[in-house]
Amino acid sequence: MAYRPEPDRDSRPWWERIARREFAVQECASCGTPRFPPRAFCPLCRTEGCRWREVAPVGTVESWIVNHQPFVPGRLDPYLVVMVRLEAVSGCLVYGNWRSERPPEHGERVVGTFTEVTEDLTVLDWAPAAAGGVHGHPSGRTSLQ
Amino acid sequence: MHNVTYVPKRLLEFRNVTAIAGVGYTPFTKDSGVSTLTLACRAVLAALEDAGLTADEVDGLATHRVGDSAPPTLVGPALGLSDLAWHLDQFGGGSVSHAVVGQAALAVAAGLAETVVCYRAINARSEFRMGGTGRGVPVSPEVQYQAPYGYVAPPQQFAMYARAHMLRYGTRAEHFGRLAVTQRAxxxxxxxxxxxxxxxxxxxxxxxxxxxxxxxxxxxxxxDGACAVVVTTAERARSLRRPPVLISGAAWGGGTSHLSGAGADPTVTAAAALAPRLYAQAGLGPGEVDVAELYDCFTYSVIVQLEDYGFCAKGEGGPYVESGATALDGPLPVNTHGGFLSEGYVHGLNHVAEAVSQLRGDAGDRQVPGAEVALSTSQPGYILPATSALILRRA
Structure with missing residues:
Protein backbone atom coordinates (compact mmCIF):
# COMPACT_ATOMS: atom_id res chain seq x y z
CA MET A 1 0.00 0.00 0.00
CA ALA A 2 0.98 3.64 -0.22
CA TYR A 3 -0.14 6.52 1.91
CA ARG A 4 -2.50 8.72 -0.04
CA PRO A 5 -1.78 12.42 0.00
CA GLU A 6 -4.38 14.52 1.76
CA PRO A 7 -4.76 17.66 -0.33
CA ASP A 8 -5.79 20.79 1.54
CA ARG A 9 -7.39 24.02 0.39
CA ASP A 10 -4.01 25.38 -0.69
CA SER A 11 -2.81 22.31 -2.53
CA ARG A 12 -5.88 20.83 -4.20
CA PRO A 13 -5.33 22.63 -7.55
CA TRP A 14 -1.74 21.35 -7.61
CA TRP A 15 -2.80 17.76 -7.11
CA GLU A 16 -5.46 18.14 -9.79
CA ARG A 17 -2.69 19.18 -12.19
CA ILE A 18 -0.50 16.27 -11.13
CA ALA A 19 -3.42 13.93 -11.87
CA ARG A 20 -3.40 15.40 -15.41
CA ARG A 21 0.37 14.78 -15.57
CA GLU A 22 1.14 18.46 -15.35
CA PHE A 23 3.88 19.78 -13.09
CA ALA A 24 3.14 23.34 -12.06
CA VAL A 25 4.26 25.77 -9.39
CA GLN A 26 2.69 28.99 -8.24
CA GLU A 27 4.09 32.28 -9.47
CA CYS A 28 3.40 35.45 -7.49
CA ALA A 29 1.02 37.75 -9.35
CA SER A 30 2.82 40.81 -8.00
CA CYS A 31 6.54 40.06 -8.08
CA GLY A 32 6.63 36.94 -10.21
CA THR A 33 8.56 34.82 -7.70
CA PRO A 34 7.83 31.11 -8.13
CA ARG A 35 6.97 29.11 -5.02
CA PHE A 36 6.30 25.57 -3.88
CA PRO A 37 4.49 24.02 -2.09
CA PRO A 38 1.24 25.85 -2.85
CA ARG A 39 0.47 28.67 -0.43
CA ALA A 40 -1.72 31.78 -0.49
CA PHE A 41 1.08 34.23 0.28
CA CYS A 42 4.30 35.06 -1.53
CA PRO A 43 7.02 34.77 1.12
CA LEU A 44 9.02 37.51 -0.62
CA CYS A 45 6.52 40.34 -1.19
CA ARG A 46 3.84 38.98 1.18
CA THR A 47 0.95 39.50 -1.16
CA GLU A 48 -1.80 37.12 -2.14
CA GLY A 49 -2.61 36.25 -5.71
CA CYS A 50 -0.76 33.95 -8.05
CA ARG A 51 -0.69 32.24 -11.40
CA TRP A 52 0.03 28.59 -12.01
CA ARG A 53 3.01 28.08 -14.28
CA GLU A 54 3.75 24.73 -15.78
CA VAL A 55 7.47 24.14 -15.42
CA ALA A 56 9.95 21.45 -16.33
CA PRO A 57 10.23 18.95 -13.49
CA VAL A 58 14.01 18.99 -13.49
CA GLY A 59 16.50 19.29 -10.68
CA THR A 60 19.60 17.83 -9.10
CA VAL A 61 20.05 15.08 -6.55
CA GLU A 62 20.78 16.41 -3.07
CA SER A 63 20.47 13.15 -1.12
CA TRP A 64 18.63 9.83 -0.91
CA ILE A 65 17.80 6.98 1.41
CA VAL A 66 17.21 3.30 0.86
CA ASN A 67 14.42 2.32 3.19
CA HIS A 68 14.40 -1.10 4.86
CA GLN A 69 12.17 -0.71 7.93
CA PRO A 70 8.46 -1.18 7.09
CA PHE A 71 7.33 2.30 8.15
CA VAL A 72 4.49 1.94 5.67
CA PRO A 73 2.45 -1.12 6.59
CA GLY A 74 2.93 -3.91 4.10
CA ARG A 75 5.70 -2.18 2.18
CA LEU A 76 8.49 -4.65 2.92
CA ASP A 77 10.86 -4.43 -0.03
CA PRO A 78 13.68 -1.87 0.16
CA TYR A 79 12.82 1.28 -1.76
CA LEU A 80 14.68 4.45 -2.59
CA VAL A 81 13.49 7.97 -1.79
CA VAL A 82 15.39 10.81 -3.39
CA MET A 83 15.63 14.47 -2.33
CA VAL A 84 15.84 16.75 -5.34
CA ARG A 85 16.74 20.41 -5.54
CA LEU A 86 14.13 21.73 -7.92
CA GLU A 87 15.43 23.98 -10.68
CA ALA A 88 12.22 25.98 -11.16
CA VAL A 89 12.01 27.30 -7.60
CA SER A 90 15.10 28.67 -5.93
CA GLY A 91 16.05 26.76 -2.78
CA CYS A 92 13.20 24.27 -3.04
CA LEU A 93 13.60 20.61 -2.12
CA VAL A 94 11.15 18.00 -3.36
CA TYR A 95 10.92 14.27 -2.81
CA GLY A 96 9.96 11.20 -4.76
CA ASN A 97 10.75 7.58 -5.39
CA TRP A 98 13.65 6.77 -7.66
CA ARG A 99 12.84 5.26 -11.06
CA SER A 100 16.05 3.68 -12.29
CA GLU A 101 17.86 0.37 -12.02
CA ARG A 102 20.97 2.11 -10.69
CA PRO A 103 21.33 4.29 -7.59
CA PRO A 104 21.41 8.08 -7.95
CA GLU A 105 24.58 10.15 -7.84
CA HIS A 106 25.19 13.32 -5.87
CA GLY A 107 24.44 16.40 -7.96
CA GLU A 108 23.11 14.30 -10.81
CA ARG A 109 20.58 16.01 -13.06
CA VAL A 110 17.18 14.33 -12.84
CA VAL A 111 13.78 14.67 -14.44
CA GLY A 112 10.34 14.04 -13.05
CA THR A 113 8.35 11.10 -14.25
CA PHE A 114 4.72 10.45 -13.42
CA THR A 115 3.75 7.21 -11.73
CA GLU A 116 0.17 6.01 -11.59
CA VAL A 117 0.06 4.41 -8.15
CA THR A 118 -3.60 3.52 -8.39
CA GLU A 119 -6.34 4.43 -10.83
CA ASP A 120 -7.05 7.62 -8.91
CA LEU A 121 -3.60 8.53 -7.64
CA THR A 122 -0.72 9.80 -9.73
CA VAL A 123 2.53 11.04 -8.18
CA LEU A 124 5.73 12.57 -9.50
CA ASP A 125 8.85 10.42 -9.21
CA TRP A 126 12.40 11.05 -10.40
CA ALA A 127 14.73 9.43 -12.92
CA PRO A 128 18.15 10.17 -14.42
CA ALA A 129 17.92 13.02 -16.93
CA ALA A 130 19.94 11.00 -19.43
CA ALA A 131 17.21 8.38 -19.53
CA GLY A 132 14.66 11.08 -20.39
CA GLY A 133 11.57 11.70 -18.33
CA VAL A 134 8.08 11.80 -19.70
CA HIS A 135 8.09 15.52 -19.34
CA GLY A 136 11.03 16.95 -21.19
CA HIS A 137 9.25 19.77 -22.99
CA PRO A 138 6.89 21.81 -20.85
CA SER A 139 4.75 24.27 -22.67
CA GLY A 140 5.65 27.05 -20.26
CA ARG A 141 2.11 28.40 -20.50
CA THR A 142 0.55 30.06 -17.50
CA SER A 143 -3.01 30.24 -16.34
CA LEU A 144 -4.74 32.53 -13.86
CA GLN A 145 -5.87 30.80 -10.71
CA MET B 1 30.99 34.78 16.86
CA HIS B 2 29.02 34.99 20.09
CA ASN B 3 30.10 38.51 21.01
CA VAL B 4 28.90 40.21 17.85
CA THR B 5 25.23 39.40 18.34
CA TYR B 6 23.16 42.26 19.68
CA VAL B 7 21.31 41.34 22.84
CA PRO B 8 18.77 43.79 24.25
CA LYS B 9 19.59 44.96 27.75
CA ARG B 10 16.28 43.69 29.07
CA LEU B 11 17.19 40.21 27.88
CA LEU B 12 20.52 40.31 29.70
CA GLU B 13 18.57 40.88 32.90
CA PHE B 14 17.23 37.37 32.36
CA ARG B 15 20.70 35.87 32.73
CA ASN B 16 21.16 33.76 35.89
CA VAL B 17 18.02 35.01 37.63
CA THR B 18 16.29 31.64 37.53
CA ALA B 19 17.57 28.22 38.44
CA ILE B 20 16.83 24.53 38.32
CA ALA B 21 16.44 23.42 41.90
CA GLY B 22 15.64 19.75 41.46
CA VAL B 23 15.37 16.89 38.97
CA GLY B 24 13.26 13.77 39.08
CA TYR B 25 12.98 10.56 37.09
CA THR B 26 10.90 7.47 36.85
CA PRO B 27 12.78 4.33 35.85
CA PHE B 28 13.33 3.99 32.09
CA THR B 29 11.78 0.81 30.71
CA LYS B 30 10.35 -0.76 27.59
CA ASP B 31 6.94 -1.11 29.20
CA SER B 32 6.03 1.09 32.13
CA GLY B 33 2.70 -0.66 32.62
CA VAL B 34 1.19 2.64 33.74
CA SER B 35 -0.36 5.70 32.11
CA THR B 36 1.60 8.78 31.09
CA LEU B 37 -0.41 10.61 33.76
CA THR B 38 1.02 8.29 36.40
CA LEU B 39 4.53 8.67 34.99
CA ALA B 40 4.16 12.46 35.01
CA CYS B 41 3.00 12.53 38.63
CA ARG B 42 5.85 10.28 39.72
CA ALA B 43 8.51 12.38 38.00
CA VAL B 44 7.04 15.68 39.24
CA LEU B 45 6.99 14.42 42.85
CA ALA B 46 10.51 13.01 42.51
CA ALA B 47 11.82 16.36 41.26
CA LEU B 48 10.11 18.19 44.14
CA GLU B 49 11.54 15.71 46.64
CA ASP B 50 14.99 16.31 45.14
CA ALA B 51 14.54 20.07 45.58
CA GLY B 52 13.20 19.69 49.10
CA LEU B 53 9.80 21.08 48.17
CA THR B 54 6.26 19.76 48.40
CA ALA B 55 3.56 19.81 45.76
CA ASP B 56 1.74 22.47 47.75
CA GLU B 57 4.44 24.92 46.75
CA VAL B 58 3.99 24.35 43.00
CA ASP B 59 2.21 27.14 41.16
CA GLY B 60 3.18 26.24 37.61
CA LEU B 61 3.40 23.16 35.39
CA ALA B 62 4.75 22.84 31.85
CA THR B 63 5.16 20.11 29.30
CA HIS B 64 5.48 19.44 25.59
CA ARG B 65 3.79 16.63 23.76
CA VAL B 66 2.38 15.55 20.43
CA GLY B 67 -0.97 14.39 21.73
CA ASP B 68 0.72 11.43 23.39
CA SER B 69 0.86 12.43 27.05
CA ALA B 70 -0.83 13.98 30.06
CA PRO B 71 -1.16 17.80 29.96
CA PRO B 72 -0.73 20.10 32.99
CA THR B 73 -4.50 20.43 33.22
CA LEU B 74 -4.64 16.71 34.10
CA VAL B 75 -1.44 16.45 36.11
CA GLY B 76 -2.34 19.45 38.30
CA PRO B 77 -5.66 18.07 39.55
CA ALA B 78 -4.18 14.57 39.83
CA LEU B 79 -1.71 15.98 42.35
CA GLY B 80 -4.38 18.00 44.12
CA LEU B 81 -3.18 21.31 42.72
CA SER B 82 -5.86 23.88 42.12
CA ASP B 83 -5.52 27.31 40.59
CA LEU B 84 -2.11 26.98 38.97
CA ALA B 85 -0.85 30.51 38.38
CA TRP B 86 0.82 29.50 35.14
CA HIS B 87 0.90 26.49 32.90
CA LEU B 88 2.13 25.58 29.45
CA ASP B 89 0.94 22.74 27.24
CA GLN B 90 3.32 23.09 24.32
CA PHE B 91 2.48 21.15 21.19
CA GLY B 92 5.59 19.82 19.57
CA GLY B 93 8.29 17.25 19.31
CA GLY B 94 11.86 17.30 20.48
CA SER B 95 12.59 20.69 18.99
CA VAL B 96 10.51 22.45 21.65
CA SER B 97 11.75 20.45 24.65
CA HIS B 98 14.11 23.14 25.88
CA ALA B 99 11.75 25.98 25.01
CA VAL B 100 9.42 24.57 27.67
CA VAL B 101 12.08 25.04 30.34
CA GLY B 102 12.99 28.43 28.89
CA GLN B 103 9.40 29.60 29.00
CA ALA B 104 9.05 28.37 32.58
CA ALA B 105 12.15 30.43 33.42
CA LEU B 106 10.54 33.46 31.75
CA ALA B 107 7.37 32.97 33.76
CA VAL B 108 9.37 32.74 36.98
CA ALA B 109 11.56 35.73 36.08
CA ALA B 110 8.46 37.77 35.30
CA GLY B 111 6.86 36.81 38.59
CA LEU B 112 3.91 34.98 37.07
CA ALA B 113 4.83 31.90 39.06
CA GLU B 114 7.47 30.99 41.61
CA THR B 115 7.83 27.23 41.37
CA VAL B 116 7.26 25.63 37.98
CA VAL B 117 7.80 21.94 37.33
CA CYS B 118 8.56 21.04 33.72
CA TYR B 119 8.03 17.42 32.82
CA ARG B 120 7.85 15.03 29.91
CA ALA B 121 6.07 11.73 30.41
CA ILE B 122 6.16 9.31 27.54
CA ASN B 123 5.27 5.71 26.79
CA ALA B 124 7.27 5.87 23.60
CA ARG B 125 7.84 2.13 23.47
CA SER B 126 4.66 0.53 24.75
CA GLU B 127 2.17 3.06 23.39
CA PHE B 128 2.89 5.83 20.85
CA ARG B 129 6.12 4.98 19.02
CA MET B 130 7.64 8.15 17.63
CA GLY B 131 9.58 6.30 14.95
CA GLY B 132 7.19 3.41 14.83
CA THR B 133 6.00 1.40 11.91
CA GLY B 134 2.38 1.77 10.92
CA ARG B 135 1.82 4.70 13.27
CA GLY B 136 -0.07 6.68 10.68
CA VAL B 137 0.94 9.87 9.00
CA PRO B 138 1.70 12.97 11.09
CA VAL B 139 -0.71 15.87 10.71
CA SER B 140 1.02 18.61 8.73
CA PRO B 141 0.34 20.14 5.34
CA GLU B 142 3.91 19.28 4.33
CA VAL B 143 3.36 15.57 4.70
CA GLN B 144 1.23 15.25 1.56
CA TYR B 145 4.32 15.87 -0.60
CA GLN B 146 6.28 13.07 1.07
CA ALA B 147 4.01 10.40 2.51
CA PRO B 148 2.97 8.96 -0.87
CA TYR B 149 6.61 7.98 -1.39
CA GLY B 150 6.80 6.04 1.86
CA TYR B 151 8.79 8.91 3.40
CA VAL B 152 7.06 9.44 6.72
CA ALA B 153 9.25 8.69 9.74
CA PRO B 154 12.01 10.59 11.55
CA PRO B 155 14.66 7.89 10.94
CA GLN B 156 14.11 8.35 7.21
CA GLN B 157 14.22 12.14 7.38
CA PHE B 158 17.39 12.28 9.44
CA ALA B 159 18.98 9.61 7.25
CA MET B 160 18.26 11.84 4.27
CA TYR B 161 20.00 14.80 5.90
CA ALA B 162 22.83 12.59 7.08
CA ARG B 163 23.56 11.40 3.56
CA ALA B 164 23.49 14.99 2.30
CA HIS B 165 26.18 15.73 4.89
CA MET B 166 28.17 12.64 3.88
CA LEU B 167 28.04 13.62 0.22
CA ARG B 168 28.96 17.24 0.90
CA TYR B 169 31.64 16.81 3.55
CA GLY B 170 32.85 13.24 3.37
CA THR B 171 31.29 12.25 6.67
CA ARG B 172 31.46 8.45 6.97
CA ALA B 173 29.57 5.62 8.63
CA GLU B 174 32.57 5.15 10.92
CA HIS B 175 31.99 8.66 12.29
CA PHE B 176 28.40 7.83 13.18
CA GLY B 177 29.58 4.53 14.60
CA ARG B 178 32.23 6.09 16.74
CA LEU B 179 29.63 8.41 18.23
CA ALA B 180 27.32 5.49 19.06
CA VAL B 181 30.21 3.55 20.62
CA THR B 182 31.36 6.55 22.67
CA GLN B 183 27.91 7.24 24.02
CA ARG B 184 27.41 3.60 24.96
CA ALA B 185 30.65 3.73 26.94
CA ASP B 224 8.78 4.50 28.54
CA GLY B 225 9.56 6.94 31.32
CA ALA B 226 9.31 10.46 32.63
CA CYS B 227 11.62 13.18 33.72
CA ALA B 228 10.97 16.50 35.48
CA VAL B 229 12.89 19.59 36.54
CA VAL B 230 11.93 22.29 39.06
CA VAL B 231 12.40 25.89 37.92
CA THR B 232 12.37 28.68 40.49
CA THR B 233 14.18 31.95 41.18
CA ALA B 234 17.93 31.72 41.69
CA GLU B 235 17.48 33.46 45.00
CA ARG B 236 15.02 30.91 46.29
CA ALA B 237 16.99 27.99 44.87
CA ARG B 238 19.94 28.98 47.03
CA SER B 239 17.92 28.25 50.16
CA LEU B 240 16.77 24.81 49.01
CA ARG B 241 18.19 21.33 49.53
CA ARG B 242 20.40 20.94 46.45
CA PRO B 243 23.05 23.17 44.84
CA PRO B 244 21.17 25.41 42.39
CA VAL B 245 21.98 25.34 38.69
CA LEU B 246 21.50 28.73 37.07
CA ILE B 247 19.75 29.26 33.76
CA SER B 248 22.25 31.52 31.97
CA GLY B 249 20.61 31.44 28.58
CA ALA B 250 17.47 30.06 27.03
CA ALA B 251 16.71 30.54 23.36
CA TRP B 252 14.35 29.13 20.82
CA GLY B 253 13.62 29.66 17.15
CA GLY B 254 16.01 29.88 14.25
CA GLY B 255 16.29 28.53 10.77
CA THR B 256 14.18 27.71 7.76
CA SER B 257 12.21 24.63 6.80
CA HIS B 258 13.95 21.62 5.36
CA LEU B 259 10.72 20.21 4.08
CA SER B 260 9.49 20.95 0.59
CA GLY B 261 9.16 24.66 0.94
CA ALA B 262 12.09 26.86 1.74
CA GLY B 263 14.57 24.03 1.29
CA ALA B 264 17.69 25.60 2.61
CA ASP B 265 21.01 23.81 2.89
CA PRO B 266 20.07 20.42 4.34
CA THR B 267 23.43 20.17 6.10
CA VAL B 268 22.71 23.22 8.27
CA THR B 269 20.16 23.21 11.09
CA ALA B 270 18.20 25.90 12.89
CA ALA B 271 20.84 25.65 15.62
CA ALA B 272 23.25 27.63 13.45
CA ALA B 273 20.91 30.63 13.57
CA LEU B 274 20.06 30.19 17.24
CA ALA B 275 23.54 29.57 18.67
CA PRO B 276 24.90 33.15 18.48
CA ARG B 277 21.78 34.44 20.22
CA LEU B 278 22.05 31.81 22.94
CA TYR B 279 25.74 32.36 23.60
CA ALA B 280 25.28 36.12 23.68
CA GLN B 281 22.50 35.74 26.24
CA ALA B 282 24.73 33.64 28.47
CA GLY B 283 27.75 35.85 27.85
CA LEU B 284 30.04 33.07 26.78
CA GLY B 285 31.05 31.04 23.76
CA PRO B 286 31.42 27.39 22.82
CA GLY B 287 34.99 27.36 24.18
CA GLU B 288 33.61 27.84 27.68
CA VAL B 289 31.17 24.92 27.56
CA ASP B 290 32.39 22.04 29.74
CA VAL B 291 29.66 19.51 29.01
CA ALA B 292 27.21 19.31 26.10
CA GLU B 293 24.02 17.27 26.12
CA LEU B 294 23.09 17.40 22.43
CA TYR B 295 19.77 16.04 21.18
CA ASP B 296 20.60 12.64 19.78
CA CYS B 297 17.48 11.25 18.22
CA PHE B 298 20.05 9.89 15.74
CA THR B 299 23.85 9.83 15.64
CA TYR B 300 23.93 12.39 12.86
CA SER B 301 21.97 15.00 14.82
CA VAL B 302 24.89 15.23 17.27
CA ILE B 303 27.47 15.58 14.51
CA VAL B 304 25.62 18.44 12.82
CA GLN B 305 25.05 20.22 16.15
CA LEU B 306 28.75 20.04 17.03
CA GLU B 307 29.21 22.16 13.92
CA ASP B 308 26.20 24.43 14.26
CA TYR B 309 26.89 25.23 17.93
CA GLY B 310 30.43 26.15 16.97
CA PHE B 311 32.51 23.37 18.54
CA CYS B 312 34.17 22.60 15.21
CA ALA B 313 34.12 23.94 11.68
CA LYS B 314 31.27 23.15 9.28
CA GLY B 315 31.76 19.67 7.88
CA GLU B 316 34.23 18.67 10.62
CA GLY B 317 31.71 17.07 12.99
CA GLY B 318 32.58 13.54 11.94
CA PRO B 319 36.37 13.85 12.33
CA TYR B 320 35.78 15.77 15.59
CA VAL B 321 33.93 12.77 17.03
CA GLU B 322 36.50 10.37 15.59
CA SER B 323 39.25 12.29 17.39
CA GLY B 324 37.71 11.26 20.71
CA ALA B 325 36.78 14.85 21.57
CA THR B 326 33.30 13.92 22.77
CA ALA B 327 34.38 11.06 25.06
CA LEU B 328 34.04 11.40 28.82
CA ASP B 329 37.74 12.29 29.08
CA GLY B 330 37.76 14.42 25.93
CA PRO B 331 37.77 18.21 25.73
CA LEU B 332 33.99 18.27 25.21
CA PRO B 333 32.18 15.35 26.83
CA VAL B 334 28.90 14.96 24.92
CA ASN B 335 25.84 13.12 26.16
CA THR B 336 27.46 12.06 29.39
CA HIS B 337 24.43 9.92 30.34
CA GLY B 338 24.61 7.94 27.13
CA GLY B 339 21.97 10.08 25.48
CA PHE B 340 18.81 8.90 23.80
CA LEU B 341 20.95 6.33 22.01
CA SER B 342 21.81 4.49 25.20
CA GLU B 343 20.26 5.99 28.35
CA GLY B 344 16.72 6.40 27.10
CA TYR B 345 14.52 8.74 25.16
CA VAL B 346 12.52 11.18 27.21
CA HIS B 347 12.18 13.68 24.41
CA GLY B 348 14.73 16.21 25.63
CA LEU B 349 14.06 16.47 29.37
CA ASN B 350 16.61 13.82 30.34
CA HIS B 351 19.28 15.93 28.62
CA VAL B 352 18.36 18.91 30.82
CA ALA B 353 18.36 16.72 33.94
CA GLU B 354 21.75 15.21 33.07
CA ALA B 355 23.24 18.67 32.57
CA VAL B 356 21.96 19.62 36.02
CA SER B 357 23.46 16.46 37.49
CA GLN B 358 26.86 17.21 35.95
CA LEU B 359 26.86 20.81 37.20
CA ARG B 360 25.88 19.73 40.72
CA GLY B 361 28.72 17.22 40.64
CA ASP B 362 26.50 14.26 41.45
CA ALA B 363 26.84 12.26 38.23
CA GLY B 364 28.78 9.47 39.89
CA ASP B 365 31.13 7.40 37.71
CA ARG B 366 30.34 9.53 34.68
CA GLN B 367 31.01 12.87 36.38
CA VAL B 368 33.03 15.36 34.35
CA PRO B 369 35.43 16.84 36.93
CA GLY B 370 34.85 20.53 37.61
CA ALA B 371 32.03 21.00 35.10
CA GLU B 372 30.79 24.58 35.43
CA VAL B 373 28.95 25.33 32.19
CA ALA B 374 26.65 23.01 30.24
CA LEU B 375 24.86 23.33 26.93
CA SER B 376 21.71 21.28 26.55
CA THR B 377 19.86 21.23 23.27
CA SER B 378 16.69 20.06 21.58
CA GLN B 379 16.12 18.54 18.16
CA PRO B 380 18.09 20.96 16.02
CA GLY B 381 15.25 22.10 13.80
CA TYR B 382 15.07 19.56 11.06
CA ILE B 383 11.45 18.66 10.23
CA LEU B 384 10.13 21.96 11.56
CA PRO B 385 12.25 25.10 11.32
CA ALA B 386 12.86 25.84 14.99
CA THR B 387 14.97 24.52 17.82
CA SER B 388 15.61 25.42 21.45
CA ALA B 389 18.50 25.21 23.88
CA LEU B 390 19.69 26.13 27.37
CA ILE B 391 23.01 27.18 28.81
CA LEU B 392 23.22 26.22 32.45
CA ARG B 393 25.86 27.21 34.99
CA ARG B 394 26.90 25.98 38.40
CA ALA B 395 25.92 28.63 40.94
Missing amino acids: KAVKNPRALMRTPITLDDYLSSRWIAEPFRLLDCCLET
Missing part, protein backbone atom coordinates in the same frame (compact mmCIF):
# COMPACT_ATOMS: atom_id res chain seq x y z
CA LYS B 186 29.12 6.52 29.03
CA ALA B 187 25.85 4.64 29.50
CA VAL B 188 27.86 1.73 30.92
CA LYS B 189 28.65 4.10 33.83
CA ASN B 190 25.04 5.24 34.22
CA PRO B 191 22.85 3.01 36.43
CA ARG B 192 19.72 4.57 34.92
CA ALA B 193 20.65 3.74 31.32
CA LEU B 194 18.65 1.13 29.42
CA MET B 195 21.63 -0.05 27.37
CA ARG B 196 24.70 -0.80 29.46
CA THR B 197 26.53 -3.41 27.41
CA PRO B 198 29.55 -1.92 25.63
CA ILE B 199 29.51 -1.97 21.83
CA THR B 200 32.27 -1.86 19.25
CA LEU B 201 32.52 -0.21 15.87
CA ASP B 202 31.99 -3.66 14.32
CA ASP B 203 28.77 -4.06 16.31
CA TYR B 204 27.67 -0.75 14.87
CA LEU B 205 28.63 -1.60 11.29
CA SER B 206 26.93 -4.99 11.44
CA SER B 207 23.67 -3.72 12.90
CA ARG B 208 20.78 -4.00 10.46
CA TRP B 209 19.71 -1.28 8.07
CA ILE B 210 16.80 0.91 9.04
CA ALA B 211 17.01 3.45 6.23
CA GLU B 212 20.41 3.67 4.54
CA PRO B 213 22.66 5.33 5.54
CA PHE B 214 21.19 4.64 9.01
CA ARG B 215 21.60 1.36 10.81
CA LEU B 216 19.78 0.27 13.95
CA LEU B 217 22.55 1.70 16.16
CA ASP B 218 22.17 5.15 14.59
CA CYS B 219 18.70 5.35 16.10
CA CYS B 220 17.70 6.30 19.62
CA LEU B 221 15.80 4.03 21.93
CA GLU B 222 12.07 4.38 22.18
CA THR B 223 11.49 4.50 25.90
